[in-house]
Amino acid sequence: MTAPTTEKFAMGKSMKRKEDPRFLQGKGNYIDDINLKGQLYMALVHSPYPHANIKGIDSSAAMKVEGAVACVTSKELNAYNVGWLPTFHGLDKQMVLADGKVLYQYQEVAACYAETREAAYDMAELVEVDYEPLEVVNNPFKAMKDDVILRPDRENKTNHIYNWNVGDSSATDAALAASDHVVKQHVVFPRCHAAPLEPCGCIAEFDTMGRLQFYVTSQAPHVYRTALFLVLGIPEDKIHVISPDLGGGFGNKVPVYPGYVCAIAGALVLKRPVKWIETRTENLTSSFARDYHMDIEIGASNDGKLTALKVNTVADHGAFDAAADPSKYPAGMFGIVSGSYDFPVAYANLDAYFTNKQPGGVAYRCSFRVTEASYLIERAMDIVADELKMDPTELRRKNFIRKDQFPYKSPLNFTYDSGDYEHTMDVALERIGYKQLLKEQAEKRAKGELMGIGISTFTEVTGAGPSKHFDILGIKMFDGAEIRIHPSGAGIIRTGSKSQGQGHETTWAQIVAEELGLDPQNFLVEEGDTDTAPYGLGTYASRSTPVAGGALALAARKIREKARKIAAHVLEVDERDLEWKDYKFEVMGAPGKSITMKEIAFAAYTNPGDNEPGLEATLYYDPPNMVFPHGTYVAVVDVDRETGETKVRRFLAIDDAGTIINPMIVEGQVHGGLTEGFAIAFMQEIAYDEAGNNLATNFTDYLVPTSLESPSWETGHTVTPSPHHPIGAKSVGESPNVGSPAAFVNAVIDALSPLGVRHIDMPLTREKVWAAIRAAEGQAAD
Amino acid sequence: MNEIPVSIKINGKQVTASVESRTLLVHFIREQAELTGTHVGCDSSSCGVCTVLLDGDKPVKSCTMFAVMAHGHEITTVESLAPGGVLHPLQQAFWDQHGLQCGYCTPGMLMTSVALLKHNPNPTEHEIREGLSGNLCRCTGYNNIVKSIQQAAGVMSQAIPAAADD
Numbered sequence: 001m002t003a004p005t006t007e008k009f010a011m012g013k014s015m016k017r018k019e020d021p022r023f024l025q026g027k028g029n030y031i032d033d034i035n036l037k038g039q040l041y042m043a044l045v046h047s048p049y050p051h052a053n054i055k056g057i058d059s060s061a062a063m064k065v066e067g068a069v070a071c072v073t074s075k076e077l078n079a080y081n082v083g084w085l086p087t088f089h090g091l092d093k094q095m096v097l098a099d100g101k102v103l104y105q106y107q108e109v110a111a112c113y114a115e116t117r118e119a120a121y122d123m124a125e126l127v128e129v130d131y132e133p134l135e136v137v138n139n140p141f142k143a144m145k146d147d148v149i150l151r152p153d154r155e156n157k158t159n160h161i162y163n164w165n166v167g168d169s170s171a172t173d174a175a176l177a178a179s180d181h182v183v184k185q186h187v188v189f190p191r192c193h194a195a196p197l198e199p200c201g202c203i204a205e206f207d208t209m210g211r212l213q214f215y216v217t218s219q220a221p222h223v224y225r226t227a228l229f230l231v232l233g234i235p236e237d238k239i240h241v242i243s244p245d246l247g248g249g250f251g252n253k254v255p256v257y258p259g260y261v262c263a264i265a266g267a268l269v270l271k272r273p274v275k276w277i278e279t280r281t282e283n284l285t286s287s288f289a290r291d292y293h294m295d296i297e298i299g300a301s302n303d304g305k306l307t308a309l310k311v312n313t314v315a316d317h318g319a320f321d322a323a324a325d326p327s328k329y330p331a332g333m334f335g336i337v338s339g340s341y342d343f344p345v346a347y348a349n350l351d352a353y354f355t356n357k358q359p360g361g362v363a364y365r366c367s368f369r370v371t372e373a374s375y376l377i378e379r380a381m382d383i384v385a386d387e388l389k390m391d392p393t394e395l396r397r398k399n400f401i402r403k404d405q406f407p408y409k410s411p412l413n414f415t416y417d418s419g420d421y422e423h424t425m426d427v428a429l430e431r432i433g434y435k436q437l438l439k440e441q442a443e444k445r446a447k448g449e450l451m452g453i454g455i456s457t458f459t460e461v462t463g464a465g466p467s468k469h470f471d472i473l474g475i476k477m478f479d480g481a482e483i484r485i486h487p488s489g490a491g492i493i494r495t496g497s498k499s500q501g502q503g504h505e506t507t508w509a510q511i512v513a514e515e516l517g518l519d520p521q522n523f524l525v526e527e528g529d530t531d532t533a534p535y536g537l538g539t540y541a542s543r544s545t546p547v548a549g550g551a552l553a554l555a556a557r558k559i560r561e562k563a564r565k566i567a568a569h570v571l572e573v574d575e576r577d578l579e580w581k582d583y584k585f586e587v588m589g590a591p592g593k594s595i596t597m598k599e600i601a602f603a604a605y606t607n608p609g610d611n612e613p614g615l616e617a618t619l620y621y622d623p624p625n626m627v628f629p630h631g632t633y634v635a636v637v638d639v640d641r642e643t644g645e646t647k648v649r650r651f652l653a654i655d656d657a658g659t660i661i662n663p664m665i666v667e668g669q670v671h672g673g674l675t676e677g678f679a680i681a682f683m684q685e686i687a688y689d690e691a692g693n694n695l696a697t698n699f700t701d702y703l704v705p706t707s708l709e710s711p712s713w714e715t716g717h718t719v720t721p722s723p724h725h726p727i728g729a730k731s732v733g734e735s736p737n738v739g740s741p742a743a744f745v746n747a748v749i750d751a752l753s754p755l756g757v758r759h760i761d762m763p764l765t766r767e768k769v770w771a772a773i774r775a776a777e778g779q780a781a782d
Numbered sequence: 783m784n785e786i787p788v789s790i791k792i793n794g795k796q797v798t799a800s801v802e803s804r805t806l807l808v809h810f811i812r813e814q815a816e817l818t819g820t821h822v823g824c825d826s827s828s829c830g831v832c833t834v835l836l837d838g839d840k841p842v843k844s845c846t847m848f849a850v851m852a853h854g855h856e857i858t859t860v861e862s863l864a865p866g867g868v869l870h871p872l873q874q875a876f877w878d879q880h881g882l883q884c885g886y887c888t889p890g891m892l893m894t895s896v897a898l899l900k901h902n903p904n905p906t907e908h909e910i911r912e913g914l915s916g917n918l919c920r921c922t923g924y925n926n927i928v929k930s931i932q933q934a935a936g937v938m939s940q941a942i943p944a945a946a947d948d
């Protein structure tokens with residue numbers, strides 16, 4: 001007897017990507033590749049001042065440029081009632097064009113429309129703005145004094161935006177007071193930017209029927225449609241949002257930017273299509289991610305058992321609170337800060353402030369503030385281990401949430417679905433040769449060489465989310481999926497998600513093919529067009545596989561149930577006698593009597609019997625819970641004592657993302673995320689000087705790692721399926737970016753620890769590391 | 783505005799147009815020749831998504847050249863690599879090795895790689911990484927791009943003697 005086959009049909013296969021042939025031949029269709037007949041070009045005027053009153057705007061010289069068509073300021077926008085935009089989580093509104101004052105350097109002040117791109121930029125150069133500079137508030141600690149109120153437009157005359165907290169404050173304080181050890185550390189996660197290689201852009205046109213055709217770089221096209229209805233008052237049936245191929249997104253293409261509103265307003269008033277494509281400088285200065293100043297306290301007993309966790313955060317949100325977080329979660333999923341550890345009690349508190357900086361608080365490959373939280377706890381675990389003189393892996397092992405504790409209710413109110421942290425760590429330590437590395441490190445240390453091993457055993461929370469908790473602009477965070485099977489067994493799949501390089505055209509086909517036993521090569525996957533795709537909240541926060549992927553699997557099962565009826569008709573049996581086995585319907589007890597989905601598809605259109613003809617399904621999936629992917633990352637570095645230069649010798653990522661759809665794509669996601677984590681750890685920061693000048697406005701100052709700096713990545717995985725997800729999948733896109741910064745920093749600090757260095761804030765540039773070595777050696781010499 | 787007649791042979795086809803002297807080569811390629819595979823990703827000559835070949839084998843960043851500077855020269859873009867839809871060994875290798883995700887950097891990566899392999903048919907990993915260092919990729923982390931170029935180098939070096947035989 002042969003064992004029943006467990007070979008999967010399409011799931012778990014490294015199928016090559018269906019979208020690649022067009023990208024490889026230069027046939028992708030990105031926003032700037034689209035041109036509409038008669039289109040105008042738009043360029044924006046930006047403020048050179050971080051904080052100033054606007055005394056006047058004179059566009060007369062600009063309007064003399066050959067090809068100039070119009071110049072618009074907040075005055076015109078306000079006349080149409082579109083001068084301000086609501087921010088996604090509803091806690092604030094944002095100026096479209098500076099209204100009376102500017103609040104950050106590079107803020108949009110005027111929009112110029114012209115016949116050519118060059119003429120539009122010439123116009124923007126010539127718009128004269130009379131600024132009256134005001135005192136600059138360039139950090140949240142200055143902001144909290146409320147000496148200068150940045151936003152007099154708001155009801156409360158304070159720079160404080162909101163307080164958010166979770167957990168049990170007094171129990172946590174009591175537990176800390178009773179602990180043998182309390183370890184404290186101030187940790188900054190600097191301001192950075194997702195910087196996809198394709199900047200944002202759009203083309204707006206009102207067609208002859210007065211319908212807005214809006215082509216835009218959007219990770220969430222349906223949300224844009226509803227947001228445009230809310231901002232502009234245009235009925236939703238008169239708005240068509242099309243998000244074409246996206247050249248990366250990583251969170252940067254979630255917000256609705258002022259430029260989009262200006263393009264639409266221009267198209268409406270000038271009755272011509274308007275195209276606007278960001279410059280790189282505009283891209284880097286219009287939004288940001290992170291910028292959390294965090295104080296952590298961890299209590300521990302003498303034997304290394306964690307007793308309590310307390311985190312206090314000051315968040316710098318810039319000029320407008322334009323964070324794209326769900327309404328009820330102004331600090332996103334920061335509550336994941338208790339990480340992979342079984343803290344008996346915990347408390348997290350956060351206060352957010354306005355400053356004269358670019359607005360945002362959008363994600364950077366991160367499920368709403370998870371990166372800050374994971375970095376903090378993983379960094380702090382190493383500091384605790386150091387103080388307790390324990391190996392950092394032993395401290396973690398001792399405090400992991402155990403496999404048998406799931407579903408695990410965290411002290412900060414999440415219910416973790418599943419995980420096996422210890423196993424994943426063991427796999428990683430074994431593969432990297434941890435014991436060997438420790439031995440080598442001891443030898444090197446004896447010679448005065450600086451070698452470091454950094455561990456991060458993170459847990460993240462993704463897949464927002466269950467409608468009882470999660471909404472954006474009031475819209476619940478579900479996702480829709482639609483599948484149509486054609487008579488030949490080929491089909492079309494549509495979802496409300498939107499790939500930016502994640503390969504949905506391939507993985508979505510694999511999910512459906514697996515459920516139905518059809519060929520994944522014969523599924524067309526369509527996303528990004530709000531006229532055809534079912535409603536969905538889009539792709540960010542690692543939510544596509546957890547939410548849209550779940551919707552697809554369930555929609556496919558709905559099709560299977562209908563197919564059962566048609567199969568029963570064709571085979572002339574009762575549908576209860578049919579069993580879905582080995583990717584076909586078999587008559588129970590009559591092996592050999594079976595029908596494939598391909599045959600059923602044909603019958604659905606040619607011989608459906610009394611059943612409704614056709615074979616298609618639409619399904620909206622409201623996930624019952626979030627998913628909690630985890631992983632163990634290990635970095636091995638060598639730091640040059642003389643120059644401060646860090647070399648990442650090895651980096652191993654063992655991820656547990658639940659069920660894997662396509663291992664090749666998962667590995668690619670991990671490589672990309674690790675490289676972004678590497679960039680954050682070592683080179684990326686949007687720094688501001690005292691005067692409020694933004695110091696990272698292009699790729700010569702805001703660095704993206706090249707092939708030369710980027711380490712070679714080693715990857716692997718363990719599989720702990722999500723118990724509630726239809727196919728047991730979690731997510732992986734963000735894990736490497738969430739989990740890796742701590743591994744890098746822990747490794748560098750481990751290398752420097754013989755010198756007595758305890759912590760350095762990112763980015764760990766050569767200069768910073770060198771200065772830390774010098775300072776430590778200086779102290780030692782004293 | 784003063785317009786100047788510019789004539790450039792792009793992928794074997796002469797493209798002639800009157801453009802402003804400040805028109806960048808990348809815009810000439812995208813707008814006059816209507817070849818949109820060559821992209822723009824920065825304002826500082828940093829990213830390389832605009833890379834094309836000048837006179838057959840010299841990779842240049844077409845955002846950092848004026849169209850007039852290419853007058854009378856030959857330009858090769860990504861659109862020329864798969865005549866009749868048959869993928870170039872490098873395109874095939876990028877597909878096989880998952881050397882692309884969003885695809886935005888891919889045309890520039892491919893053109894740089896074509897030139898790299900022309901000058902050095904059997905590069906080491908370090909030579910590949912050095913050769914690519916003017917082309918940023920935000921998605922792949924470069925591992926698979928390196929593998930792609932290694933695969934193509936293998937295929938192409940085998941293909942040459944075979945071709946010489948017949």
Ligand code: FES
Binds near residue numbers: 821825827832844846
């Ligand atoms: S567009 Fe970035 S280098 Fe040419």
Ligand code: FES
Binds near residue numbers: 883
């Ligand atoms: S594949 Fe997206 S930038 Fe390289």
